[in-house]
Amino acid sequence: MRILGIETSCDETAAAVVEDGEVVLSNVISSQIALHRVHGGVVPELAARGQITAILPVVEAALAEAACEINDIDAIAVTNRPGLVGSLLVGVNAAKAFAWSTGKPFISVNHLEGHVHANWLHRANEPAPDLPFPVVCLLVSGGHTELLLMTSHHDYALLGQTIDDAAGEAFDKGSRLLGLGYPGGPAIQRASEGGDPAAFAFPRSQLGDSFDFSFSGLKTSLLRQVDHYRLPDDRPKQTGAIFPEHRPPIYRDDLPLADLAASYEAAIVEVLASKAMRTVEATGARSLLLAGGVAANRKLRERISDIAPEDITVHWPPFEYCTDNAAMIAGRAWHLARRGEFGDLTTDAFPKGAIAHANNT
Ligand code: KG4
Ligand code: ZN
Numbered sequence: 001m002r003i004l005g006i007e008t009s010c011d012e013t014a015a016a017v018v019e020d021g022e023v024v025l026s027n028v029i030s031s032q033i034a035l036h037r038v039h040g041g042v043v044p045e046l047a048a049r050g051q052i053t054a055i056l057p058v059v060e061a062a063l064a065e066a067a068c069e070i071n072d073i074d075a076i077a078v079t080n081r082p083g084l085v086g087s088l089l090v091g092v093n094a095a096k097a098f099a100w101s102t103g104k105p106f107i108s109v110n111h112l113e114g115h116v117h118a119n120w121l122h123r124a125n126e127p128a129p130d131l132p133f134p135v136v137c138l139l140v141s142g143g144h145t146e147l148l149l150m151t152s153h154h155d156y157a158l159l160g161q162t163i164d165d166a167a168g169e170a171f172d173k174g175s176r177l178l179g180l181g182y183p184g185g186p187a188i189q190r191a192s193e194g195g196d197p198a199a200f201a202f203p204r205s206q207l208g209d210s211f212d213f214s215f216s217g218l219k220t221s222l223l224r225q226v227d228h229y230r231l232p233d234d235r236p237k238q239t240g241a242i243f244p245e246h247r248p249p250i251y252r253d254d255l256p257l258a259d260l261a262a263s264y265e266a267a268i269v270e271v272l273a274s275k276a277m278r279t280v281e282a283t284g285a286r287s288l289l290l291a292g293g294v295a296a297n298r299k300l301r302e303r304i305s306d307i308a309p310e311d312i313t314v315h316w317p318p319f320e321y322c323t324d325n326a327a328m329i330a331g332r333a334w335h336l337a338r339r340g341e342f343g344d345l346t347t348d349a350f351p352k353g354a355i356a357h358a359n360n361t
Pocket of ligand 2: 141142292293323
């Protein structure tokens, strides 16, 4: 079964064709990083406007890359929750239009379930990942930090989640504060090269024995550390701009950027890796998976590999399936289709949406 997936939940416009839930025939992603970098983060209204013009060329490119026409597709899947509603509506309405005009089945997908499913994706010339259940998945993105226990592709239990900022948000806020720009995760990873991860002490909130996370103390701590290096900002105030430009803080030349970035990154990585491992031990899981944009982080991958016991299968998706993409949506949709869980053309977009399958609205 070939599914066309569409993903527009944040600033990306993405489309992909995936066969039988796993084999990626195409994966096209149009990014707006340059547009949002000027403002220091995603401006929802600008994102949705850009997606309106990008969506049809991106779908056409995904079909062409898969050497398909729309008639070769068996179902149309789209992210309808959670995310920026203006952005979600672009993808949802495009998918509905394709489904209505072709008479193909329509499937709505939870973005977070898509991220988890990215672990099973592969190209036709690559082996299918063998990931025995029960699975613990550390889902770490710009808006979510969750530890999930999966006993099958349909049974998710939420074991822990952030009580304040998401891990990706901690990277993004730290990056802004250090003047490294958007998106923050890759910027901090680059800046930390050669830095000493033990140079500065950042909090590592363990929240006792719980599997929950807290990252909000980190940025306050970083603010205190950099304050000492901050120079007065006498640039005139920006007036009249509907979407003001982001102006990074100005620091003295001796700001120890690499050490600060490395220490900040190490604090996030250590908490994520140690909690994920404790969850594996507590549940007896046979696989540990990473998912979401922060799963692209090199230090996190290294740390998890270092501390995972040998009898556990550790896996993370290739980079292109960690950050937002539509292959993961088409992949997840296949499991829903097999259970007959099709949507209809009254399906709406929702800013929120819990991952636990039984609770989806
Ligand atoms: O999954 P994603 O693309 O979008 C959401 O669903 O939120 O995740 C985006 C997040 C951003 O916070 C970004 O800074 C972070 O993933 N990210 C990284 C890296 N690449 C992306 N964080 C740490 N290290 C990276 N290499
Ligand atoms: Zn995402």
